[in-house]
Amino acid sequence: MTQKLFEPITLRGVTARNRIWIPPMCQYSVLKHDGVATDWHMVHLGGLARGGAGVVIVEATGVTPEGRISPKDLGLWNDEQRDALAPIVSFMHSMGAKAAIQLAHAGRKGGVWPEWGPWGTDRHGSLAPEDGGWETVAPSAIAFPGLAVPRALDQAGIDGVVAAFRAAARRAIEAGFDMVEVHGAHGYLLHEFLSPLSNQRTDSYGGSLENRARLLLEVTDAVRSEVGDAVPVLVRLSATDWTDGGLTIDDTVQFVSWLKERGVDLIDVTTGGNVIAQIPSGPGYQVPFASEIRHRTGVPTAAVGMINEPFQAEQILVTGQADVVLLGRQTMRDPNFPIRAAQILRHPEPPIPPAYARAY
Numbered sequence: 468m469t470q471k472l473f474e475p476i477t478l479r480g481v482t483a484r485n486r487i488w489i490p491p492m493c494q495y496s497v498l499k500h501d502g503v504a505t506d507w508h509m510v511h512l513g514g515l516a517r518g519g520a521g522v523v524i525v526e527a528t529g530v531t532p533e534g535r536i537s538p539k540d541l542g543l544w545n546d547e548q549r550d551a552l553a554p555i556v557s558f559m560h561s562m563g564a565k566a567a568i569q570l571a572h573a574g575r576k577g578g579v580w581p582e583w584g585p586w587g588t589d590r591h592g593s594l595a596p597e598d599g600g601w602e603t604v605a606p607s608a609i610a611f612p613g614l615a616v617p618r619a620l621d622q623a624g625i626d627g628v629v630a631a632f633r634a635a636a637r638r639a640i641e642a643g644f645d646m647v648e649v650h651g652a653h654g655y656l657l658h659e660f661l662s663p664l665s666n667q668r669t670d671s672y673g674g675s676l677e678n679r680a681r682l683l684l685e686v687t688d689a690v691r692s693e694v695g696d697a698v699p700v701l702v703r704l705s706a707t708d709w710t711d712g713g714l715t716i717d718d719t720v721q722f723v724s725w726l727k728e729r730g731v732d733l734i735d736v737t738t739g740g741n742v743i744a745q746i747p748s749g750p751g752y753q754v755p756f757a758s759e760i761r762h763r764t765g766v767p768t769a770a771v772g773m774i775n776e777p778f779q780a781e782q783i784l785v786t787g788q789a790d791v792v793l794l795g796r797q798t799m800r801d802p803n804f805p806i807r808a809a810q811i812l813r814h815p816e817p818p819i820p821p822a823y824a825r826a827y
């Protein structure tokens with residue numbers, strides 16, 4: 468019997484072998500603070516592809532130096548960074564996986580200490596310039612709690628952000644990526660523009676829902692036109708700010724309907740991150756948002772967040788709540804999760820490389 472998890476899915480010209488995908492996960496493993504991928508990225512991403520994932524989405528990758536969360540993030544603003552990613556993409560392809568990359572600008576949440584490093588895990592908050600930090604930018608000069616006050620972008624700055632996303636999308640295609648994801652979630656720059664909690668502009672990028680969505684739509688248009696018609700464009704959105712006065716699922720449904728008109732192929736549905744909020748997390752806690760967006764807009768969705776078991780993942784797809792599932796922390800614990808899921812669900816054709824066939 469074919470299980471839904473292992474049913475291929477086609478978006479535009481790209482067919483993924485199954486619906487177990489890997490969400491973007493920052494590794495903070497760039498050694499020289501130059502945005503260039505390292506051996507760690509090859510082994511980490513290559514291992515996830517070897518483990519049978521349909522699509523591996525590479526971590527949040529800065530479209531500019533100041534668009535990184537930390538100095539140890541990947542970047543894609545120059546050719547050296549592109550050329551370091553190309554062999555990783557090539558290896559992922561050789562394992563039968565498709566490769567996507569999340570293009571990101573961290574906005575007011577950029578320039579912080581990475582989660583881990585030689586200093587341990589006890590350094591938090593904004594980096595001082597002498598520690599390698601930088602001035603952050605945002606829609607308004609409103610700090611994320613505990614972080615530095617950002618500079619509000621002017622029109623030239625906004626145009627620069629759009630151009631940087633466009634150039635990074637071009638380099639992603641040159642590196643061989645099959646899909647591009649725009650990071651519009653978790654309180655980073657594009658989400659900061661979307662949410663009234665962080666956007667108090669009075670120009671055409673602030674105020675109404677339409678104005679707050681303007682930058683996301685301009686970035687999406689730029690990426691969409693750069694990658695060509697055969698390449699799927701995904702957008703990650705936080706469906707709610709989990710806070711009174713913040714974004715709601717109804718706002719998000721409206722954003723998605725505008726993204727649909729612009730040729731976005733799948734919405735990767737997460738939540739929160741723009742302000743400190745009480746989030747009722749638990750198994751599959753964000754799935755209802757993926758389901759609501761899918762049903763109200765007709766746009767395919769990816770569900771993410773504490774989806775950890777094969778039958779749980781299968782049930783999300785069978786009941787039509789999402790088109791694909793993304794498994795993050797579980798696949799860091801077990802990169803071979805897709806192979807194991809195939810075994811548990813008794814799927815006849817496991818996504819296992821020939822060299823490992825005797826393990827099945």
Ligand SMILES: Cc1cc2nc3c(=O)[nH]c(=O)nc-3n(C[C@H](O)[C@H](O)[C@H](O)COP(=O)(O)O)c2cc1C
Nearest residue numbers: 490491492493526527771772773774793794795796
């Ligand atoms: C180590 C780590 C790094 C992450 N980095 C990113 C990232 O680069 N971009 C992003 O959108 N989400 C990021 N996330 C969030 C994940 O993509 C995912 O949405 C979240 O972990 C919930 O899924 P899970 O319960 O399957 O882990 C990260 C999560 C973890 C654990």
